[in-house]
Amino acid sequence: xxxxxxxxxxxxxxxxxxxxxxxxxxxxxxxxxxxxxxxxxxxxxxxxxxxxxxxxxxxxxxxxxxxxxxxxxxxxxxxxxxxxxxxxxxxxxxxxxxxxxxxxxxxxxxxxxxxxxxxxxxxxxxxxxxxxxxxxxxxxxxxxxxxxxxxxxxxxxxxxxxxxxxxxxxxxxxxxxxxxxxxxxxxxxxxxxxxxxxxxxxxxxxxxxxxxxxxxxxxxxxxxxxxxxxxxxxxxxxxxxxxxxxxxxxxxxxxxxxxxxxxxxxxxxxxxxxxxxxxxxxxxxxxxxxxxxxxxxxxxxxxxxxxxxxxxxxxxxxxxxxxxxxxxxxxxxxxxxxxxxxxxxxxxxxxxxxxxxxxxxxx
Numbered sequence: 001x002x003x004x005x006x007x008x009x010x011x012x013x014x015x016x017x018x019x020x021x022x023x024x025x026x027x028x029x030x031x032x033x034x035x036x037x038x039x040x041x042x043x044x045x046x047x048x049x050x051x052x053x054x055x056x057x058x059x060x061x062x063x064x065x066x067x068x069x070x071x072x073x074x075x076x077x078x079x080x081x082x083x084x085x086x087x088x089x090x091x092x093x094x095x096x097x098x099x100x101x102x103x104x105x106x107x108x109x110x111x112x113x114x115x116x117x118x119x120x121x122x123x124x125x126x127x128x129x130x131x132x133x134x135x136x137x138x139x140x141x142x143x144x145x146x147x148x149x150x151x152x153x154x155x156x157x158x159x160x161x162x163x164x165x166x167x168x169x170x171x172x173x174x175x176x177x178x179x180x181x182x183x184x185x186x187x188x189x190x191x192x193x194x195x196x197x198x199x200x201x202x203x204x205x206x207x208x209x210x211x212x213x214x215x216x217x218x219x220x221x222x223x224x225x226x227x228x229x230x231x232x233x234x235x236x237x238x239x240x241x242x243x244x245x246x247x248x249x250x251x252x253x254x255x256x257x258x259x260x261x262x263x264x265x266x267x268x269x270x271x272x273x274x275x276x277x278x279x280x281x282x283x284x285x286x287x288x289x290x291x292x293x294x295x296x297x298x299x300x301x302x303x304x305x306x307x308x309x310x311x312x313x314x315x316x317x318x319x320x321x322x323x324x325x326x327x328x329x330x331x332x333x334x335x336x337x338x339x340x341x342x343x344x345x346x347x348x349x350x351x352x353x354x355x356x357x358x359x360x361x362x363x
Contacts, residue, residue, distance in 0.1 A: 019235055029228060035120040036224035040156075040213035048206035049111045050104055051199060058195070061100050062113040068096050072322035102273040119217065126158040156216060163208045171201045264336060268309060269316040273355045275330060278322045282306035284313065285340070287352055294339040295348055300331050319355050323347070 015112070021029075029035070071092075079085045172179065178193045230238075268274075271284035272295075284299035301309050313320055320336070326347050334340060342349050 012351060017157040017229040017231045017234070019054065019230045019232060021225075021230055022235060022238060024238060025228065025230060030120075030123065032346055033123070034224075034228075035123065036221040037116065037119040037215075038213055038217035038220050040216045041119065042112045042211065044206055044209035044213045045115045046111050047109050047202065049107050049210060051202035053103060054202075055199060057103065064096055064099050068093065107352075152219065156212070159212060160209065163212065164205055167204045167208060168201060171197060171204060240263060258335075264299045265308070265312060268312045269318070271298055271313065271318050273351055274309060274313045274318055274320045275327045275351065276310060276320055276322050277324050277327045280306060281331045282309040282313075282320075283327055283334075284309055284318075285330075285348060285352070292339060294345065295352065296339050297334045297336055300334075300336060302331065319358060321351055321355070323351065326351075 015133045076089050079089070175193070175197050178197075181195065182190050267286075268284050271286045274282055274284045276282045279301060280304075282301055283297055285295050287295040299309055310320055326344070329344065330340075334344075
């Protein structure tokens with residue numbers, strides 16, 4: 001009973017999403033269009049940029065607008081209505097309107113791109129536009145309607161309305177003296193007062209909206225990281241998917257070691273001599289002048305494997321020689337199928353010369 005309760009607790013904590021998302025999951029979420037960003041940053045920066053444009057090019061735009069009204073009342077109304085005159089008026093009106101609207105649209109597009117690039121970098125994906133049947137699920141839709149995200153969106157909308165209303169009230173209240181005397185002013189002065197108050201209102205709203213947007217981005221970042229969290233089991237499953245099951249990999253490595261060991265044992269009968277410790281190490285050496293410039297180690301082993309090498313060498317009439325320091329050095333520094341290093345040439349050459357001489361005596 002206690003063991004079952006303990007295992008249930010382990011499964012619970014293993015399934016709890018407490019770990020940060022791995023780079024692979026972040027990349028997958030990004031490819032699907034799931035990134036941390038706030039739409040409010042783009043809208044607030046666009047608002048500020050447009051009013052800044054009005055501040056810089058306001059007189060030019062006002063002059064163009066004045067030219068349109070003046071021409072409409074003085075020139076266009078006096079023209080005869082023909083196909084040519086209508087076409088001419090439409091072309092000129094479109095051109096003059098583009099001089100006013102064009103810079104605004106171009107600036108809004110550039111600022112929107114820069115605002116999104118600052119938040120998420122360059123990202124182009126059509127995955128969010130793909131049709132998903134689960135979006136039509138009314139149960140999931142109702143859950144989203146009453147979720148924490150919906151509450152935050154509602155609070156954010158109420159905050160924007162409250163901020164805009166409060167700022168508008170303060171700006172208009174600060175200019176109440178000018179507004180109350182508009183009836184006594186000329187048209188030019190009225191336009192100047194209205195432009196002044198509109199610019200103050202636009203910049204004030206834009207700055208406060210930018211503050212709200214920054215706070216919203218911080219929240220969106222926190223919510224994104226929270227939704228992206230993984231459980232310990234998720235990380236293990238991802239590792240298995242990317243790197244392979246450790247048990248399978250272990251079996252593969254074991255099989256590879258067994259095959260390498262089998263090939264090594266098959267090469268021992270081709271050895272010229274086996275150098276031993278005598279009980280702990282055994283190194284089988286072969287010299288093939290037609291293939292290699294130096295003798296090579298074709299098999300080596302320690303303890304039980306060393307006994308096995310000596311046993312195979314005895315069965316195939318291969319001479320075994322005891323040389324403790326040389327056997328230990330060869331085992332530690334030379335890999336299988338690797339040539340003897342230069343500093344061990346002399347010692348190995350003397351043993352091979354003795355072996356060849358001994359074999360000559362036996363023959």
